[in-house]
Amino acid sequence: MKERVVRIFDRMDPKPDLVLLANSTDPHVDQTFYYLFGVPSGLFEGSVAIAHPDGELDILSSPLEAESAEQAAKNDPHVQVHVVNREDTDALVPKLAGNPGTIALHYRELTHDWFVRLEKVFPGAKWVDASEAIRRTRVTKDASELERLRKAAEIGSAVGREIPRLLKAGMTELELAAEMEYRMGRHGASGRSFATIVAFGPHSAEPHYQPGSARLKSGESIVCDFGAIYERYVSDITRSFHFGQRDEEMKRVHDTVEAAQRAALEAIRPGVPAKEVHLAAERVINDSPWKGRLTHGVGHSIGLAVHDGWGYGPKAEDLIEEGMAFTVEPGIYLPGKGGVRIEDDIVVTRDGYSFLTTTPRSYLEVPA
Ligand code: GLY
Numbered sequence: 001m002k003e004r005v006v007r008i009f010d011r012m013d014p015k016p017d018l019v020l021l022a023n024s025t026d027p028h029v030d031q032t033f034y035y036l037f038g039v040p041s042g043l044f045e046g047s048v049a050i051a052h053p054d055g056e057l058d059i060l061s062s063p064l065e066a067e068s069a070e071q072a073a074k075n076d077p078h079v080q081v082h083v084v085n086r087e088d089t090d091a092l093v094p095k096l097a098g099n100p101g102t103i104a105l106h107y108r109e110l111t112h113d114w115f116v117r118l119e120k121v122f123p124g125a126k127w128v129d130a131s132e133a134i135r136r137t138r139v140t141k142d143a144s145e146l147e148r149l150r151k152a153a154e155i156g157s158a159v160g161r162e163i164p165r166l167l168k169a170g171m172t173e174l175e176l177a178a179e180m181e182y183r184m185g186r187h188g189a190s191g192r193s194f195a196t197i198v199a200f201g202p203h204s205a206e207p208h209y210q211p212g213s214a215r216l217k218s219g220e221s222i223v224c225d226f227g228a229i230y231e232r233y234v235s236d237i238t239r240s241f242h243f244g245q246r247d248e249e250m251k252r253v254h255d256t257v258e259a260a261q262r263a264a265l266e267a268i269r270p271g272v273p274a275k276e277v278h279l280a281a282e283r284v285i286n287d288s289p290w291k292g293r294l295t296h297g298v299g300h301s302i303g304l305a306v307h308d309g310w311g312y313g314p315k316a317e318d319l320i321e322e323g324m325a326f327t328v329e330p331g332i333y334l335p336g337k338g339g340v341r342i343e344d345d346i347v348v349t350r351d352g353y354s355f356l357t358t359t360p361r362s363y364l365e366v367p368a
């Protein structure tokens with residue numbers, strides 16, 4: 001996509017002769033490859049994208065994805081597809097590249113193995129890092145990206161609304177996670193954006209807990225953190241519930257997290273440093289009896305990846321811009337007892353934000 005290629009070059013000074021992306025084996029596939037190429041289907045392991053300063057893009061595709069690649073190129077006059085076997089890739093790359101002096105690579109995604117190959121392909125080239133230019137370009141979404149993010153969020157929200165009906169005493173965390181993932185598929189997701197987190201009782205005090213064989217008991221907190229992929233774009237949503245007999249402390253914890261999320265959301269508008277969003281939530285939590293129990297940054301950008309290059313905590317100086325999409329996800333975690341996190345996806349508008357996710361956020365006590 002010419003526009004996107006040019007925007008990346010525009011953010012680099014001096015401009016390199018090329019930006020070169022090289023994919024390894026999944027999961028070491030650079031999502032920026034899809035961002036520039038816009039191909040709707042295919043994995044493109046081992047593929048290379050050579051982006052030129054005028055916006056033209058050469059794609060080296062394996063025969064595995066030739067059909068998808070050629071179809072996508074028909075819709076974009078600025079893309080040339082070259083179908084090539086892996087063993088011929090290294091010889092074709094310099095032919096398409098011309099004789100570049102400075103080559104920009106995506107240091108944060110390129111494997112060392114590929115770098116060693118490229119050093120042999122381009123002896124004497126000067127390497128520069130395109131990571132920051134790519135990150136800054138990808139963080140602001142265009143209309144077609146927002147449409148996909150909205151759809152991914154709708155799928156996540158639909159499953160979020162169904163969770164209370166799925167809860168049954170004695171079910172395991174893994175069973176609930178499997179049911180949620182199945183339902184995301186039924187609602188139109190092509191996959192999950194990350195390994196679904198389902199945490200019962202004390203496990204819910206660990207933000208990145210991985211579900212296991214623990215069984216749901218009355219009186220327990222539940223944290224479900226999950227997301228859908230739709231046309232390569234993701235959602236990321238967390239809802240917290242309480243199962244059975246009420247726990248007054250967890251109810252107050254939930255009220256505090258809701259208030260923290262509201263404060264964070266109110267801070268969102270173009271021109272504000274991202275840390276202000278984090279600090280707004282943190283102030284609410286630190287003024288409560290659970291001071292210090294927010295143990296992570298309050299959000300991150302979403303897009304082709306669930307952590308799409310930008311996380312924000314108390315030191316994030318990046319300014320918020322219209323069109324950015326990110327999560328707002330404060331939490332309070334009480335080790336040994338349980339936790340509450342509420343996470344929504346939003347897009348920044350001209351004077352504030354609008355929600356992508358729509359599942360109700362208020363405290364829900366589900367009868368055991
Ligand atoms: N949803 C998991 C995370 O944001 O880290």
Ligand code: MN
Nearest residue numbers: 236327329343
């Ligand atoms: Mn998240």
